Amino acid sequence: MADTTHQADQGPAAGPGETLRTRSLGERLRRWRNRLVRSAAFQRWAAAFPLTSPVARKRAARLFDLCAGFVYSQILAACVRLKLLELLDEAPRSVAEVAQACALPEDGARRLLAGMAALGLADTRHDGRYALSMDGAALLGNPGAIAMIGHHTHFYDDLRDPVALLRGETEDTALSRFWGYARGEAPADLSAAETAEYxxxxxxxxxxxxxxxxxxxxxxxxxxxMDVGGGDGAFIMAVAGRHPDLTLTLFDLPAVADHASQRMARAGLSKRVSIASGDFFADALPTDADIISLVRVLLDHDDASALRILRQAHAALPPGGTLLVAETLSGVRGAETISDAYFGFYLMAMGKGRPRSVGEMQKLLTQAGFRDIRLKRTRRPLLTQLITAHR
Structure with missing residues (x-):
């Protein structure tokens, strides 16, 4: 066997179009750049020099935001918990009015309002009152985001010791308790009470x-x-409103399907939407649909489980049938913070699942028997992207 010690010392082999010489030069330049940038003297010079000062200030602000991000999130949580966005939406308010409405001392109200204004959620008026800003109004108009902010109290519990979480030393997490099916027990046996909140x-x-x-x-x-893992029917109701002639089926766990049945009845859609219940790991899916949707379903499962779900969907579709997957994908430019940072840690705390790249999704779909796999861009890739495939 040839001696590979010298090669191993040089690190991994050079990639396509790259030689060890060019890579070594690139690494030396990177190290030189990083030594320069972390120098206090260089940082002072860059902050003072007219051509570099705008960049230096921008990068300094970004680093501070990383350090202070938890404080920002808690200001946001307080606003949601106290319904301060709604209060300012009704009319501009003084510090005293906010203090009285939110049962806060005036000093606390003043600090919270100043924090809101600093984060762009409120505007300060000339008379000292505070009004809802454009960003604040956009947030208030997004009930899903408001719900997630309130839900984050569970997530923050699990992030108290991020190193322990990364090492797998936190076994019983708040998020695994919240998402009952994530505990690995028989999900079909979950009660209505256990599934209601999630x-x-x-x-x-x-x-x-x-x-x-x-x-x-x-x-x-x-x-x-057929919307598989469709919860209580939020997506299927949107489909019903957009496509009145489309036959619709929702499939989910028995307790969740009960919630969906009640919601369809309240919306007058009981005759339009069929509700099927079961465990998509153990039970065959209904076979009447020519398109199956999986909306943020695979994200919550490891590769083996995701592959099992995809194979179940493949078996339920007719030849030529379509699978529509809506996921937050890893590695998408502009969406890295939500996929790789936020969901990467959220799903780790939950105890299962991970964001996947387009290539990883394509591999799973191919293994499940699908063909003609295509990525379809959405208006807001930060929130979701679409992949279609055919049986």
Missing amino acids: TSLMSASQSLIAEDILDGYDLSRHRHL
Whole structure:
């Protein structure tokens, strides 16, 4: 056997179009740059020099935002918990008025309002009162985001010791308790009470992306859609409003399906939407649909489980049938913070699942037997992207 010690010392082999010489030069330049940038003397010079000072200030602000991000999130949580966005939406308020309405001392109200204004959620008026800003109004108009902010109290519990979480030393997490099916026990045996809270959150979060999905893929070419893992029907209701002639089926766990049945009845859609229940790991899916949707379903499962779900969907579709997957994908430019940072840690705390790249999704779909796999862009790739495939 040839001696590979010298090669191993040099690190991995050079990539396509790259030689060890050019890579070594690039690494030396990177090290030189990093030594320069971390120098206090260089930082002072860059902050003072007219051509570099705008960049230096921008990067300094970004680094501070990384350090202070938790404080920002807690200001946001307080605003949601106290319904301060709604209060300022009604009319501009003084510090005293906010203090009285939110049961806060005036000093606390003043600090919270100043924090809101600093984060761009409120505007300060000339008379000292505070009004809802454009960003604040946009947030208030997004019930899914408001619900997630309130839900984050569970997530923050699990992030108290991020190193322990990364090492797998945190076994019983708040998020694994919240998402009952994530505990690995028989999900079909979960009660209505055990599924109610997470079903409500799923509904709110699906409302965030339902219209983007429907704008990104035309369902009018199909006759029957089955939404697998559809929760209480937020997405299927959006489909019903957009495509009145499409036959609709929702499939989820028995307790969740009960929530969906009640919601369809309240919406007058009981005759339009069929509700099927079961465990998509153990039970065969209904076979009437020519298109199956999986909206943020695979994200919550490891590769083996995701492959099992895809194979179940493949078996339920007719030849030529379509699978529509809506996921937050890893490695998408402009969406890295939500996929790789936020969902990467959220799903780790939950105890299962991970964001996947387009290539990883393509591999799973191919293994499940699908063909003609295509990525379809959405208006807001930060929230979701679409992948279609055919049986």
